[in-house]
């Protein structure tokens with residue numbers, strides 16, 4: 001897909017003169033041309049950074065050079081190749097602490113496969129019991145929602161804080177009221193995303209202190225927040241922070257982390273042991289001693305010792321660009337997109353776009369969920385639109401993004417509507433559930449999403465708007 005050569009220069013000029021914040025990020029244009037040249041060479045409009053970040057070509061070259069020059073064995077022995085691997089693993093741990101400004105006295109970095117594995121570590125080890133509470137917002141990712149199964153299995157009470165229909169935010173008074181009543185004498189856990197991966201809503205980080213004051217432990221899911229926002233753990237002190245590194249800088253995949261406060265980690269009780277997590281285990285006496293509290297007790301088996309240096313390289317790359325610069329850039333671009341979404345209308349004056357969640361950039365990130373509407377207000381089939389966008393080189397995402405809470409509120413799907421998907425004993429698929437709800441209620445349970453990241457530029461968002469404009473005065477049935 002090529003950009004409209006007549007309108008684009010004028011639109012770019014207008015945007016640049018209106019946005020000094022974006023102009024100040026021009027270094028990213030040079031970086032994109034040099035280090036992400038494959039994007040423009042192949043005509044990609046990449047709008048799925050909340051799905052995955054993109055790697056710079058230089059990250060790959062640095063990682064490959066390191067592996068090509070070195071000889072690395074399994075860590076945690078005293079031979080030279082093992083020591084070299086251990087050094088790389090520990091360098092990655094130090095780089096994570098430094099990036100998030102976390103003190104090594106206060107935080108541990110536990111390497112995991114991804115954010116979901118980090119969350120599972122907390123869920124399975126948290127000391128839920130009858131009398132505990134697990135409090136969580138509606139807009140959590142399913143990998144947080146899944147913790148409720150551990151909580152319920154051990155008799156804890158699970159409470160959801162709903163999001164409101166207009167902006168998909170949680171009422172702060174409701175949060176305060178729930179936080180005011182932890183169950184005394186038990187462990188109480190509060191979980192929320194720093195940024196919803198559905199709506200882009202950013203919840204107050206001040207909730208962390210409020211929760212602590214009332215005796216709660218806090219999971220701050222930073223998987224969707226960390227790629228374009230500064231998370232400063234010298235200022236805010238969540239107990240558990242799950243992350244996936246591919247979302248921050250694209251490569252490597254398969255490595256995430258749980259940043260955990262040492263004090264909170266000490267309270268966890270792991271349900272099993274594995275190679276590397278214990279000092280000794282006996283097969284005769286069936287005894288085992290866990291390693292001193294800390295990261296090794298939570299890293300099962302051999303760490304991804306060849307992948308972890310790529311985390312250090314990725315963090316250095318993101319630091320060199322500047323997370324604040326990335327933040328300013330995506331904020332400016334997403335702000336422009338939201339304004340355009342508001343202005344796009346059909347010939348009869350009906351809106352072409354319905355955005356779910358905040359309509360401006362106040363307390364939100366650069367992830368935008370929406371439906372495209374026809375002149376009669378009917379919703380275009382999201383899956384068909386994903387394919388049509390794809391034909392024009394645009395990568396956007398459709399579905400529920402593993403965030404069913406935001407989805408049901410955005411689309412006003414009731415518990416009764418959803419019940420249709422749970423009648424059968426067998427596992428009903430996502431597609432079947434979608435069809436059941438659409439047939440029974442006429443509601444569209446799925447959503448379209450665009451999300452911006454490290455090297456997003458004005459051409460990306462302009463070309464997306466051009467794509468939407470193709471559907472002016474087109475009926476949803478026609479496509």
Ligand SMILES: Cc1ncc(COP(=O)(O)O)c(C=O)c1O
Pocket residue numbers: 050051114115116117141143193195196197221222223224244
């Ligand atoms: C907010 C949030 N939490 C958790 C996850 C899970 O991440 P992963 O699939 O890398 O484990 C995601 C992934 O999209 C996310 O957006």
